[in-house]
Amino acid sequence: MASQQRPTWLNQLPAHSIFELDEQEYLEWTRINCNNNKAKAPVPKLLAKTNNTPFTSFQPGGTSRFSTGQQSFGQQSFGQQSFGLEELQEEYKQANQGLSCMVVYHQDMYVAVGRQIRYTNLSDLKNGVENSGRVIATEYIENKQHKVLKVDNIDFDIRRLIINQDGKLLAIIGDEKVVVAVLPKAIRQNPKAVSCKSFVVGEYYHINKGPSKIVKALWHPLSRGYTHLLVMTHDNILRMYDVGEDFDEPEQAFSFAGEGQTSNTYGLDVDLAASFCFGSKHSLWGPLAIYCLTQSGDVYMMCPIMPNCCVLKVSELESIREQIEGKPHHARTLSKSGCMEREWLAELLESVQPHPFSDEVVIVRNPRITNAKVARQGPFLYQPAPIEPMELEDDDNRAYDILALETEPVGVLVLAYSSGKMDICFIDDPPSARWTFQRQPRKSSTYTLEDDDSDDDGQEGHEEDYLPTLSVYETIDLGILKVFGTTSSSRAAGYSMVENRMSIPNHPVLVADSIYSDIFYVYHDTGAHYVLIKPWLEEMASIYAASSQGAGAGLDDRIIKFYDAKIKSTVGCIVTTRLTRASPPAPIVGFSVVTDAYLEYSLLLLTASLQLVGQELMTRPKMMNVAAYPQLPQYSIPGSKVKEGYQCTLTLPAFGTQDGLVALNGLPLQPKIVLPPGVGSAKITVTEENLQFLNKMARGVRESLREVYTACDVAQQRLVAQEDEYTHQQQEVAMVHERIKSTIQKKMQTQVDRQEAQSELHKKLMARVDELLRKLTETRGPELNSAEKAWAIDVIKSERVVKAFDERRHRVQTQYEILKRRMLEMQSFFHGPQQHEMSGAAETKRQSSRALMETSERGSLESGRQSIVYQRQPTRRYGTSQLQAVESALSVEAQLLDTTMKMLSNVTSRLEVVDISKD
Incomplete structure (x- = not known):
């Protein structure tokens, strides 16, 4: 059947090479174990001992998980496989921890x-x-x-x-x-x-x-x-x-040791530590609190325990500040511990630094308290006392692990014992910071009236005598003691004594689920179990919710009813690795909860014989609580015969997963049986213990079948109810359809006509809007009429005339400068150097004329120069009257040229004012 399954990473992972040992690795591994345990007994003796034990005889040629899958290695000596398992069992017996x-x-x-x-x-x-x-x-x-x-x-x-x-x-x-x-x-x-x-x-x-x-x-x-x-x-x-x-x-x-106990103190009165854990993150001081469990079952706590450089959420730091500052300030209630809290908080707030990557957290330093140290709180008082399944020796009922669940609104603490017992407790006193102070030495050996006995103890009496409490809600027995417990009776001095012992070592380990806080796991030397506290945790959460909303009426009755109901947690076995006392050991040595989105939600369990067990889990569907929402308003059509709205016949809450089948996240109702390599193919020896185990398994199968039948009956009843509701809904839909046809359809034509009329009106409005928009556009940017266009043409023509006149002006000015220069040369020729001294205005005109004459046409300059050269060779001199006539004529011409230049400049300035670029 397994070969027909679709290959997935979960069912193919057990065959991965990471869980195999080749021949060389196997021999080296067994050699190291032999050297560590100093086992010098020959292998045949171990084989003889093993082969006489039920469930441990191996088939020749059987392969092992320690081998590479080659048949030759399995056929060499199947005793090597048993020898390796025996040594592995001895190795794990020496472990002091899970x-x-x-x-x-x-x-x-x-x-x-x-x-x-x-x-x-x-x-x-x-x-x-x-x-x-x-x-x-x-x-x-x-x-x-x-x-x-x-x-x-x-x-x-x-x-x-x-x-x-x-x-x-x-x-x-x-x-x-x-x-x-x-x-x-x-x-x-x-x-x-x-x-x-x-x-x-x-x-x-x-x-x-x-x-x-x-x-x-x-x-x-x-x-x-x-x-x-x-x-x-x-x-x-x-x-x-x-x-x-x-x-x-x-x-x-x-x-966490008591007074007078040091690291070198050992004896009958010394209570050794067994495990520790952090507090719940939902508690204010939870991440800074550590719970310590001793082997006798005592629980102690220390708070605050924080690194020298740590990261805190801003909301948590603010809540801590409000709690400490909210305590009363008067001297009667403010103890030394309260003063220390304020000093600790002040130094903590001074060390706050912003986190470089997040605004929700800050970096703080652990305050240095020189005159005090963190106090040990406890031992916690159990109220009521836990139930002992059977009177055992202290060595067989040791506490081994502790776990604080991330539950709300109540804190839950779980304790696991080697006998298979687990205590589920409520944390009545949430974690709080407390310090103990160093004892101050007295100045003399005598007492005076000013001496206070409470100061000698380092703290006030009421703080020292107060012990926090744990409310034991439930004691769970995993059934390990019933299978692996032994009872021996003895008689001495006329009294009969019965001694109960555990025949196997057991080191339970508690593991919290990474997704759901209301389920946790415990694995041990005989398998693994799950514990679901959801049934009673939801009821407890509803009571807390009613209390927070101020519904005090009947709250005490609900709490009494809750404790009287004694709602049990759901406990089930995931894997069984050791069926009876005679079975070879295969303890669980690895347990992981996989929550990666790509790999899906699953469990991985590893046995001591390197056998991997994978269990795919299911996430819980998020169902809307219909009862928590207000009822929808009921509507009825005016004038209809139906006065009330539609009423659903299905009851609340909504039908979901079955508690007995899939409410446990896909965990099996019956455990998987994982045996060491070779044991599964061995011949079964019929013994009383084996028959009891088979009877137990058959009873479990019958209970599972009964659970399936019950779930089928519930599903069948739900199916019938949903069919009735479906028929009811069809009838209601048909009635609504008839009402639509009889009432609404008659008015549909009227509505259509009104819609068409509105559409025509809309078209007219759109046409008006377009016309108005066109007019606004014309007003904003109008077009030119015929007169304006003709004026623009005239302006263009005038521009051309002005440009031609400007060209002519430049030519006339050039000729004027040439003539003016020639006149000056003639004057210098006739009058000599004394005639060169003239008025300031005439001198300025002559200088400007010289500059313009240099840029005149070359032909004109050449002709002028020839004439000047010709004149520089005078053959005869003019008279004074003649020169005066020439000069007066030249002056008149110069005045005419100046008048023309002024008129051209005036016309140019007036044309510059006119903007001929406009259309």
Whole structure:
């Protein structure tokens, strides 16, 4: 059946080379495990032990996920496969934290196999296998190879892979060592082996520190540059490293340990740390608060915990300022912690800097408080106390993980235990900042009346004695204890004692869904489960909404009714990897929620035997809440018999997804069974435990069938109701059609006639508008009449006459200058040098005449010069009377020329005033 499926990236990913070990890698991996665990027992003894165990006998020739698919390797010794699984189980038994050896960032997948980190791009896989056919997809998978990250300093078993928010830094966590690798930008274009820069974080504080193992590590969400890594160890010490500045020394350190407990204190009374998490982003102080969980189940909190350089939203900073400044100022209620809040806020506001890329966030510095430190708040009080499924030893019911859900309007905290129990709690006291003050030394060993005992404790008594609370809403039992729990009874001193123990180790890990805040996942050594809190969270949200709107009437009754109803969360199993106590272990070591738009919404689970399980999920359709909108007004036609509007027969809310089928985002009703390689083909041994398991599976199938039948009945009833509504709507439409024909159609001809009349009137109006527009255009820019056109022609003719007269004037002026020059020469010839002294006006005219005479015609000048030369050779002299007659004649001619020049200048100036360019 699987071979007939359309090849997709999700069903082809398990066959990828990133989840395979070739023969050389497999032998090297088993050799390293043998050296680490100092296992010197021969393989035949392990084989004998394994073959006598139900569900663990292997078929000869069976292949393994550790092999390359070659038959020869599987036939050499099937005991090697069992030996590898046994060693892997021993390796994971020694883990002090939940395993997370697979991480997906957008489209990039990183997997830790032994001490090797592998990489592949899921979008390339989807492009290669989808929409190309099964043959091409199979060839692509066979040829597709993963890339290996060459990271130095990895000489330990990898427990967790944690990538920062921008996908540039990868934290590799072991039991006693933390290595941060810098991922290259062009990792997809690099060859198969990709070299990465790496460095060891806090080598002095974590390596070879005895029982103080690393519990968990997280990247701080508010770090500028996403370079702050928080590491929690068993001794309740939380260290914050800024790997971009100094990876050897922590930037800050916080202690969740009690008074008198140090990092070297161990014993029966010491409560070791188990896990930690950040608060919800919907809470005011949530991103700055850290919840710490101890192995005994106690919850502590510290706030504020922020990097030295971090990024805050402007709205969040403003809300924090309003909350702190809104507290009363009088001395009775303003405690030392309140004063510290104001001092902390003042320094925080002074350090605000604008962000270079966004106006919605700002850069702030962590205020330096010298005389105080962040106080540990807690332990939280459970009200009521959580329900214990069965009395277990403390070692078998340890708390292992904590998770704060991003829910509104109430904060939810989830605690997971090794026995399979989970507590879902309401956060009654939201996070708030609090500091503890250093104890001031006394000046003397005596007490005086001025001494205050409350000051010795470093803070006021009411702040020290107050403990925050958690309301335990629900305790969920995953059923692990029923399958893997053992009961032994003993009798001593006349008393019978019953001891309940867990037969397998279990390290549960909580994972929040990236899209929906009302669902989360928990994976452990026997499989993975989902928990949906949507049924009761919606009811809680409606109660909060009614309270915020001021609907106080009946609110207390609703709250009492809500708690009395005890609405349960929906719990289901996604994958089962260990059916019975005798089954070989195959714990889940990797869990990722893929939310990339190109890859679609899906789950990826990785077992310890490198078997990948993919589950495609469905996004919830956004349905409009019809009941939340006001009813539409009902209309009725005047004069008709129908007085009321149309009423829909379908009930609210609108019919949507079935709660038992697809309301869980596509998660299966029955879990997938994933067995280690070779176990599925083994011969089943009939035992009581196996029969109980088969009975359980058959009962689950019957419940699923009953759920399907119930959903079918509901759908059938809905179908009948919708058919009735459809018939009702058809009848209403027919009635409306008849009313239209009987009432409206009679008036349609009248409306048509009116429309035609209006159209004709519109045409007339348009014609009038065109005529008016034409007249306005003529008034604005009129045309020339015949008289104006004739005048323009006359002006043009006059212009031509004036131009001709101007040419003549230039010729006359030239001749005048020539004559004037000749006259001067004759005067100088007749009278000599003494006659050259003349009046100022005559001298000016002679100088101008000389300049004009130089530009006269060459022929005239030559003739003048010849005459002058001829005259310069006088043969006889004229008389005085003769010269005076000539001079008087020349003066008259000069006056006539001057009068003509003035008249020409006057005519020219008058013509320049006339604008003959106008039409």
